[in-house]
Amino acid sequence: MAQYSTTLDGVFQAVSDPTRRAVLGRLGAGPASIGELAAPFDMALPSFMKHIGYLEKTGLIRTRKTGRVRICTLERGSFDLIEGWLRDQRTIWAGRTDRLEQFVTATPDRHRDKETPA
Amino acid sequence: MTASVHPELDLTVSRIIRAPRATVWNAWADPASFERWWVPAPTVCRVREMDLRAGGSFRTEISEDGLAFGPHITGCFLAVDELERIVFTDALVAGWRPAEASFVTAVITVRDHPDGTEYTATAMHRNVADRDQHEELGFHDGWATVIRQLAELVE
Numbered sequence: 001m002a003q004y005s006t007t008l009d010g011v012f013q014a015v016s017d018p019t020r021r022a023v024l025g026r027l028g029a030g031p032a033s034i035g036e037l038a039a040p041f042d043m044a045l046p047s048f049m050k051h052i053g054y055l056e057k058t059g060l061i062r063t064r065k066t067g068r069v070r071i072c073t074l075e076r077g078s079f080d081l082i083e084g085w086l087r088d089q090r091t092i093w094a095g096r097t098d099r100l101e102q103f104v105t106a107t108p109d110r111h112r113d114k115e116t117p118a
Numbered sequence: 119m120t121a122s123v124h125p126e127l128d129l130t131v132s133r134i135i136r137a138p139r140a141t142v143w144n145a146w147a148d149p150a151s152f153e154r155w156w157v158p159a160p161t162v163c164r165v166r167e168m169d170l171r172a173g174g175s176f177r178t179e180i181s182e183d184g185l186a187f188g189p190h191i192t193g194c195f196l197a198v199d200e201l202e203r204i205v206f207t208d209a210l211v212a213g214w215r216p217a218e219a220s221f222v223t224a225v226i227t228v229r230d231h232p233d234g235t236e237y238t239a240t241a242m243h244r245n246v247a248d249r250d251q252h253e254e255l256g257f258h259d260g261w262a263t264v265i266r267q268l269a270e271l272v273e
Contacts (some may be wrong), residue, residue: 059225082171086129086243093131093239100237102136 010058019043020051027061027074034063052099136234143201143228163190170198175212185220193217195252203227210245220244 015021019107023037038048052072055061135142145151149165157163162184167175174195179187192209209220222241229236 086127089241089243090129090131093241095128095130095158096156097133097237098238099158100142100145101133101135101137103151103155104135104141 011060014055014060015050017054019048020055022056023051023072024060024074027072029040031071031073034072035070128240129243130238130240132236132238134231134233135236135237139201139228139230139235142235142237146204146228147227157190160184162187169212170204171196172197173212173214174198176206177212196223201228 015024019041019072025036026032033047034052038045038117041048046072052061052063055072056063059075062075063070064073066070120236124186145155147170149167149168152168153165155164156178157180160182162181164179164181164187165177166179167177169175170193176193176195177237178190180189180190191206192211194210194212195204195206196210197203197205204226205223207220207223208221209217211217214255222243223243225238225240227236227238229238
């Protein structure tokens, strides 16, 4: 849990803003230049670049410069991180249920409480 | 009881176990039995307190080597319906006193089933984004909504 928290907090902060969510949504369709991404927004470029910077810093997107154009790409690993956290919890509970099942089906009821753990 | 479901924060594990309901219940309610299956070997679980009533303490410890134990669950039971349901959380400790930190509320139910017992564990997790800067960021939608939206966006 702890190892996920810091990264997850950053991810959640990054996606808490409508502009950043819109950028992520656009990038879901494929890489795009800063110019393309900024076009729908009535926003000064430096302000827009702060949003891009935030998304890059939290690892949700990558940017690379090709010539005079900076191209942004969605970094899907960050989304896997969010899913991975719940998947880990599910694995823990499924494992518990496996062991409970094993315990109650493999151990005769009348002896169970008196057995010494191996 | 009605409860909101947050697919991104909640999980449910359900299983038909080929054993009588009382046997499954006892595996949970008897500390010596509980210690045998709650954590995967070689990790060892020790039940320090299992006061099976509303507000009763639920405290377990775990150890990697069987010698040095550290805290695992420190919480309390919210509801205990004999042979039916156990609800616990780590948001509160014994006597419903608020805990320092919280992570989960779990609902365990056992029901008769033609093949034995239907065992269901539901774990509801804290919204890990719902912390200090929640209001400041205008993050009113909550984690679940945002993640659902994101999943739709990026797929």
